[in-house]
Structure formats: structure tokens, C-alpha cells
Amino acid sequence: QFPRPGPRGALPSTMAHELNQPLTGVASYVRGGLRLLDSAEAPLAPEVRSALESAEAAAIQAGQIVRSLRELVARKTVSTQAQDLARIIMDANVLGFIDEQARGVKRRVSIDPEARWVEADGIQIQQVLINLIRNAIEATTGCPRREIAIATRPAAKNMVEMSVADTGEGLSDETRKALFSPFMSGKPDGMGIGLSITRTIVEAHGGRIWAEDAPDGGAVFRFTLPAARPAPANEHRSTDAEA
Ligand code: ADP
Secondary structure, three states: OOOOOOOOOOOOHHHHHHHHHHHHHHHHHHHHHHHHHHHOOOOOOHHHHHHHHHHHHHHHHHHHHHHHHHHHHHHOOOOOEEEEHHHHHHHHHHHHHHOHHHOOOEEEEEOOHHHOEEEEOHHHHHHHHHHHHHHHHHHOOOOOOOEEEEEEEEEOOOEEEEEEEEOOOOOOHHHHHOOOOOOOOOOOOOOOOHHHHHHHHHHHOOOOEEEEEOOOOOEEEEEEEEEOOOOHHHOOOOOOOOO
């Protein structure tokens, strides 16, 4: 069994920790605004407006992250169980590829029969895959070669490693620095919390997540989950039928 993210309804601890950043921002901008109000001759000085606007923006960010977490927690099933990654991947593919951008993207799925079952919350792992696949598809936008590859392989310490690789633009030095931090986005309309939530889920399962450069351009995201024995009802099934 891996460490649970805490009592039902509680914020996963890494996310709660990361919430401090925007909330501290709110507090200090408001404090600055009040100081300006106290000292300014003109109560509506542009500095005051700007400080309060920054406070508002930071508060909205904090609200968005809390909302995403609530959704995450609300969808959380009570217990983890043996999950078939082949099945989850096919599901995530279906959902991820509904996206308009998926058109024209080639995909490969390769499941190692020795790395097919994990002890996990299926819905949360699906969420992880959807986040990674969506990012991978977006990264290939405008690239001449648009491919993504999803694979599993056994990892040390009875873990399973899963990867999502793309032939996209690759990771810039800028994004690399704070890849899994909330609100870091390289996209004009990005919220920048997908990878942060993804990391929270993986770590709550006792796994870890990291990114590498793909050998021929693009990025590879890899994460680990505890391996499981196949669920008894599925033991008779072929190990490569679904992928
Ligand atoms: P968002 O997609 O809303 O920006 P994420 O947390 O999912 O938020 O991703 C943060 C940033 O990391 C992205 O904006 C992008 O710049 C970078 N990134 C994520 N996945 C990839 C990828 N596969 N290739 C290149 N850059 C990526």
C-alpha cells in the first residue's frame, strides 16, 4: 500500500504547499495597497489600483487551483486496486484524441506484458494520461512530424514505468526550470496547472514523474506507479490483446 493523500476532502499536501505562493502574493499586494492608501494624498492613486488588481489576479489563480483540486478529490474513489494500464490507456486515448488538435497525430501504444498492472486509482491515472497526452499533442502543433508514443516497462523496486513521448517542439530552458510548478505555462492561454496536478497524483501513489528530451526531438514524460498482480477476474486474459 502506498501513502494515501490524507483524509477525504483534505488537499493533497504538495498542492496545499504550492497554494501558499499565490496566497502569500494576495496578502502582500493587499498589504502594499493598504500602505499606499494610508500614505497617499489621492486615495485612487494608480499604484493602489495596480496593487489591488494584482491581488485580484493572484486570488483568482488560487481559486482556480482549489477548484481543480476539489474536482480531483470529489472524483477520488475510496480505494486503489489492481488496474489494467492497457485498458486505461485506450480510454485516455479516446478522451484525449477527441480534441480537435489530435487530427493528424500518429500514435503508438506499446504495453510490456510484465508492466501492465498497477495498484492505483484508475480515474486519477486516466487524468494523468489525459494531461500528458494533451500536452504532447499540443507540443506537436505545427511540427512537420506529429507522433506520440505511449509505453510501459518494468522499473526497479516493483514499480511500473510509463512514458508519453512526442515529436514536438521539445522543452525550452524556460519551461524546464519550473515544469511541474503551478501556474507555469508556455502557452498563451495555458493555466499551467496540468503538470502540477499530474505530479500530485503520481506522488500520492508513491511514484515519481520527470521529463527528458526525446532522442529525435520532442519531450518524454515518464512516471512510475506501484506494480500490481493482475486482478483475479482478468488473469486468464491475454496480455497483449488490448494494446
Ligand atoms: P498548460 O498546458 O496549461 O500550460 P501544464 O502544467 O500542463 O499547463 O504544462 C506547463 C507547460 O509545460 C506548458 O505550457 C508547456 O510550455 C510545457 N510542456 C508540457 N508538456 C510539454 C511537452 N510535451 N512538450 C513541450 N513542452 C511541454
